[in-house]
Amino acid sequence: MDFDTIRNHYGILIVLSTFISRIIFNGFCWSYGTVIVQLKKQHLNISDTELSLIGSIGQSFGGLLAPLILFLARRYGYQLTFICSLLTCVISLFISSLIHNLHWLLITYSLPYGFANAAIFILGTLICGHYYPVNQHIKHISIMCIISTGFPIGYHIMSAWVFSSIEKNEWQIMKRHLAFIELIATCILGPIFTMKYSSNIPLEYQRPSITVTQNNNNRKSRFSLPIIVWLIGIFTTMSAVNNFLLHLESYLKYLGFASARADLWFRLHGLFDALFRLSIPLFIHLYPVNIIYLFPTCVFTGFIFLLLVFGLLYTSINALAILPIVLFSFTSAVTTSLQYTVSNQLFDKDETEQGYIYHVIITSLGLILGPIIGGSFLDLTGNYKSIMLISLMFLLISFISFSLTILLSNKKEDTHQSEQN
Template sequence: MDFETVRNHYGSVIVLITFLSRIIFVGFCWSYGTVIVHFKKEYPMISDTELSWIGSIGQSFGGLLAPVIFFLVRRYGYQIPFIFSLVTCIISLLISSIVHNIHWLLITYSFPYGFANSVIFILGTLICGLYYPISQYSKHILVMCIISTGFPMGYHIMSALIFSSIERYGWQSMKRHIALLELLASCILGPIFTAKYIPNTTSEHYRTTITVTQNNNNNRKIYFSLPIIIWMLGIFTTVSAINNFLLHLHMYLEYFAIPPARADLWFRLHGLFDALFRLLIPIFIHFYPMNIIYLFPICVFTGLIFLLLIFGLLYTSINALAVLPIILFGFTSAVTTSLQYTVSNQLFESDQTEQGYIYHVIITSLGLIFGPVVGGIFLDRTRSYKSIILTSIVFLWISFISFGITILLSNKKKKNNNESEQNQISTL
């Protein structure tokens, strides 16, 4: 097999590595709600706000440092930061497994794992965007949706492992077992995660992106334009709603006397169908071509409907049916997180796709942290689990309005540009 053959097919290997790393490493922190339920039972005096900080920072802290991660990529390439992040996750789990004061988990788990987890997530998206650039539109959409299934599949699989391990050995031993699994995965995935084999057809795109970034000649005004600010508000509130709901879901269901095993099953089913929706997105777009930007207000509106159904059904005698809208709510997170890289190409200049994605990551990370904490604060003050659903509903209403306004402004701008072009042509 010659070098060109390896180069042309290595993208498939990168997609597989990204997918597996998200299942194992990212999937763990998204399943941390299972651990939080155990903390609440073992430490009943700790507040829901504090527990929310531990979980949400562990999911997304590194996203706030996305520009630093982008700098590391330009300086050291993709492989070294990727391996460093895998090792950081392992060390974090081992150290946090010997902690007895739960507040020390912020230092030993949340911050280090949150940073490393975000590096793994960001690098996977960026490198897949190089092997399958937006110029290969159908392949690009398919790849982005495939790798985005990694973490919902991850919390479907990892939640089951975490739940069974805690039941048998306790949460500290569980972390050591997961650390051993991550060590094995790191030895396999780390050495073959590389950008060396980008096909010749896309290597020019890679060089252009690096040159544009290093020269720092980008038009920064676009980051502060009204449509972008409103769009990012929509991303922020959507992610806040999703993570507020998911991180507190186990506690919320147990409040309604749903058995822990069934609550864990419902959570994992949500992850499974979330992954399924991500795989269906490219098929839907293939048969019903549409601008992907319209999928964002659609997914938010359907999310609102499903949250209202969950809220209503849990207060009835047929609360077992609440599993259906919980499963279908996965469509909201599927669209919001799987298409951010691709939609960046529409909102920013073509040579700013990666920078636009980094902007998305920062805002997403703020939402991941902010949403559960707001839910935890209202839960502490009201002592009513209604606040979890209600805060998520408010977040999604804001999202729907924000996405709608952005699309209207974008369409108006396009119309004005077309009219000015026609006027110029008629003048000539």
């Protein structure tokens, strides 16, 4: 059996391990809204801003340190960094289950789990990018969309499990049970996660052969106006999405919806998010389109769906709000699953990984700050309508940013072609 055959077959195991790790590890932190509802019941004096901080940092803190994660992977290997990240999640869950002062959750859960959670996500994307590079266009997009379904399916499954576990036991016991499950998953997934059979071995972190002039040119291209405007769009989109998702269950309960229905609606959103991700490769195969155009499309439709949610929840037919809630998942499906691929278009061909790291940093900022901004306005106004209005404002900015980036990029290409002629 030749190396290419082994690589192709082993790539399936890499995709599977990445997918499962996102279901279990990433899925839990994206289901933390269920835990927040329980914390709010037990501790009425804790503010929505602080609860938002605990949840959002637990989801995305590590993304701010994405360059460090990339450095550790290149310095110590993808497998060792991945295993250490899985173990960090296990230890974080166990320690945070022992505390009684909620203020310590930020130290025992949010920061360590947030860093390890992002490392698991980033390493999974990068290693799949090596086994299935961008030049294998349809296969690459298919793999990226498949692994990206891991965390929406994860918070569909984990939210149901967390909700059921908390109903039977306290949230501390639920965390201990999950720590044991994650420990078993670590023992199974860790040995599989290796670059050994990839033909595209990542370069060392230090590249002495690159000249100072080349580095300066790369910096200019990385921070050009179109890229800056594009990253603003990524930030505001993720701020809107996470602000909406993290407060969704609390919002529905505030409006009088039963806890079980609020949990079901949240999980249905996750299920449709996964379905949209799986449909993207099929859509691109049937209707070849530059994926960059999907970004302004998804935020525009997200804006419309969120308006419908906002309107329907305050009517006698509020049960119909489930339809725009699940359709709103198209926004997060496109924005998160295609970031690695679109980096290949926005950045130089040898800067795809670096471009993806910038996407991760900005995405994490949005995921952290979006719910905090929403929670702060909720504390100030005492009205959950402010949550919706903040998300709508973010989506409007996103649409302008993505559209402007495309216009600037097209104008730059036209100028370049004119100069060549």
